[in-house]
Amino acid sequence: MSNDTRDIFPGLKARKPQYVLGTKNGDIRTSNVTEEKILEAIDDIEDNECVYLEKCVPVVLVSHAEAYSIDYFKDSSIAVCFRVNGYLLRMWRSDVDCDMAADIMCDFFRTASLPDMTGWHCQKIHPEQEEAEEKLCVDGEDFRYFGCQDVVGALENIIEGKSRWMLYDFTNGEGGYVNIHRCDNGTAPTARYKVEYVRWSEPVPTGYRGVIFDVGLLRNWLWSLIDNDRLPDPMDECEQFDVNDHFERLVFRFLDEDKK
Structure with missing residues (x-):
């Protein structure tokens, strides 16, 4: 009998979540990932x-939110x-040495664990091959082709x-989104509409709700948003909120639930 045990449990390897390791200069792009390869790539940063x-199968945090990559x-x-809700975002921090980066990325590789992101910064990102574009989603249905009247019509349907x-993703300024949600069941004498308005301003995004x-x-207000080059001020009824903290809470909610 052969002493070679490499193929005795082939299913164990097949069940391991698949990852892709790559570098910006293109020297590395492989799905045959090991901790050694991660360390070597970081050493040659x-x-x-x-x-x-x-991670080819992203880590689902909460509904409509998932983590898919760690970059150093x-x-x-x-x-x-x-x-998150169709947006690409990143939580980032500076002053991370190679040893800390290796620990974070290897933990992600071993157990799909995410680091403690308290105090990290939030930023919207766009894939290099894609340009920012306006998007409209109504009750979970995405509209690929639409104009100003369609955005207004979406609000009228809510009313x-x-x-x-x-959810309207706009590109004016540095971009952002507005989410309008009817709070009642349609039978109340006076309807209420919850509005969340976020601008992806640099270096810190600003949000109002x-x-x-x-x-x-x-x-x-919605018409002034879609029909002008200059972004409108938030409505007086809206208060500013910390966008970074909002997305941190999404992550922490997942981490807290994961510990239970």
Whole structure:
């Protein structure tokens, strides 16, 4: 009998979540990932410029939010990349040495664990091959081709009780989104509309949210958003919130649930 045991349990390897390890300079791109290869790529970060470890089946955090990659850069910054409600975002921090980066990326590889991101920064990202584009989603249905009147029509459907919510991703300025959600069940004498308005400003994104009762005000504000080059100020009823903290809480909610 052969002493070679490499193929006795082939299913164990097949069940291991698949990852892709790559570098910005293109010297490495492989799905045959090992901890040794991760460490070697990080050790050569000056030549590689960036090392990324992408999980082919992303880590689901909460509904509509998942982590899919950890990237380490030669400027000693590291980022955890997410898809949240169709957006690509990253939580990042600087001053991360190679040893810390190796620990973070190897933990992600071994157990799909995410680091503690308290105090990290949030940033929207765009794939290099894609340009930022406007998007409209109503009750979970994405509209590929639409114009200003369609955005206004989406709001009218919410007001009339035909739809519950809309998400409009705009590109004016540095981009952002507005989410409008009807709070009641359509039978209340006075409808309420929860509005969340985020601008992907640099270096810190800004966000506002509030509950609006005045339909005319909401209509006029949305029209000023889609019909002008300059972004409108938030409505007086909206209060500013910390966008970084908002996405940190998404991550922490997942981590807390994972410990139970």
